[in-house]
Amino acid sequence: MIPTVFFISVVAFVVINLPPGDFLTTMVAEQMEEGDAASAQAQAERLRERYGLGQPVIVRYWRWMTGIITRGDFGQSFEWRRPVHTLIWTRLALTVVISLTTTFFIWVVAIPIGIYSAVKQYSVGDYVFTTLGFLGLAIPNFLLALVFMYIGFSVFGQTVGGLYAPQYIDQPWTIDKILNMLTHLWIPVVVLGTAGTAGLIRTLRANLLDELRKPYVVTARSKGLTEKKVIMKYPVRIAMNFFVSAQSNILVSLVSGAAIVSVVLNLPTTGPLLLRALISQDMYLAGSFILLLSTLNVISTLISDIVLAWLDPRIRYS
Numbered sequence: 001m002i003p004t005v006f007f008i009s010v011v012a013f014v015v016i017n018l019p020p021g022d023f024l025t026t027m028v029a030e031q032m033e034e035g036d037a038a039s040a041q042a043q044a045e046r047l048r049e050r051y052g053l054g055q056p057v058i059v060r061y062w063r064w065m066t067g068i069i070t071r072g073d074f075g076q077s078f079e080w081r082r083p084v085h086t087l088i089w090t091r092l093a094l095t096v097v098i099s100l101t102t103t104f105f106i107w108v109v110a111i112p113i114g115i116y117s118a119v120k121q122y123s124v125g126d127y128v129f130t131t132l133g134f135l136g137l138a139i140p141n142f143l144l145a146l147v148f149m150y151i152g153f154s155v156f157g158q159t160v161g162g163l164y165a166p167q168y169i170d171q172p173w174t175i176d177k178i179l180n181m182l183t184h185l186w187i188p189v190v191v192l193g194t195a196g197t198a199g200l201i202r203t204l205r206a207n208l209l210d211e212l213r214k215p216y217v218v219t220a221r222s223k224g225l226t227e228k229k230v231i232m233k234y235p236v237r238i239a240m241n242f243f244v245s246a247q248s249n250i251l252v253s254l255v256s257g258a259a260i261v262s263v264v265l266n267l268p269t270t271g272p273l274l275l276r277a278l279i280s281q282d283m284y285l286a287g288s289f290i291l292l293l294s295t296l297n298v299i300s301t302l303i304s305d306i307v308l309a310w311l312d313p314r315i316r317y318s
Contacts, residue, residue: 005291010288013061016283023078023281024048035220046079055066064284068291075284079277084288087273090290094163095269098188098258105193106200111243115236129201136198141159141191145264148187164264191261200243207242211235237311244307 024044048054052063067073074084162169163184169179211217212235220230259271270289277286304306309316 001302004298005295008294009065009287009291012294013064013283013287014057016278016286016290017057017060022053022199022283024053025281037101064287068288074288075191077277077282077285079282082283084285087285088270088288088292091268091270091273094267095271096162096296098185098192098267098269101185102189102193104195104198105189109193110197110200110204114243115231116202117201117205117209118208118239119231120145132199133201136194139194141195142260142264144191144194145187145261148191149265152184152187163268188261188265188267191265200246203246204239204243208235208239211239241308241312244304244311 024047052060064075067075073084074088076082077084077087080087113129117129120126164180165184166179168180192210212231214235217230217235220234221227225233259275261267262271263267263275270293274286274289276282277289
């Protein structure tokens with residue numbers, strides 16, 4: 001995990017620095033349009049010297065990583081004029097809450113439907129769930145977000161967008177604020193979970209159908225085992241291998257896929273802030289986001305491997 005995260009950090013930092021110019025170049029151009037060229041140039045030079053932006057990329061990367069490892073300092077956001085860590089943690093925490101809740105929603109919905117569709121192949125229910133699955137894959141998330149925003153406002157009387165009511169935005173975390181957030185959380189969870197649920201239903205159904213046709217299932221039935229035990233004891237566990245493997249990158253796919261949805265729903269998550277940092281070339285903020293999200297991806301891959309080893313004894317023994 002450590003060399004993987006290190007390599008990702010190098011690539012991310014280099015790629016962010018590839019476009020010509022930097023945030024200060026953009027800032028000077030904007031202030032020159034306002035007729036304040038002299039002070040803009042002077043301020044840019046001071047900031048460039050302070051943060052070492054005139055130095056080679058490898059030197060800036062070394063300073064950045066040294067600060068992270070030794071002091072937990074992710075650098076300074078040029079646009080927000082604040083330390084990066086003060087901007088990241090709250091949004092990252094909310095992003096992880098939404099992602100984990102969405103993952104739980106996907107598992108709760110996809111597993112029973114996938115098993116039912118495989119066991120009742122070509123039944124009316126199978127056709128219904130298959131159709132809904134294709135619709136879930138085809139409809140863009142941001143369109144679902146707009147539909148659910150309308151439903152939430154017109155039917156449930158909720159404020160449009162955001163994770164909590166306006167009066168809680170700048171308030172410290174309390175029980176009332178958490179409960180209010182839970183009433184708003186269902187919209188992003190359902191929107192983000194729709195495509196993932198549809199895809200995993202198809203995956204589980206296909207793999208379980210393949211297992212149900214194998215000789216060991218026929219042998220188990222011939223020994224008089226109940227149909228529930230025949231299906232759940234081995235075929236479902238083996239079919240779940242592919243299901244669990246797909247979860248290794250689901251956290252980051254949810255985060256990256258949530259960027260447009262977060263903009264539409266006005267969610268205080270990492271997506272909009274990362275998008276803004278990339279557009280403005282706020283390199284320390286963008287690089288820190290990419291590094292942390294990549295670390296989450298590596299951790300989720302480790303968890304997926306551990307679950308696979310627990311689920312399938314053949315993986316442990318080999």
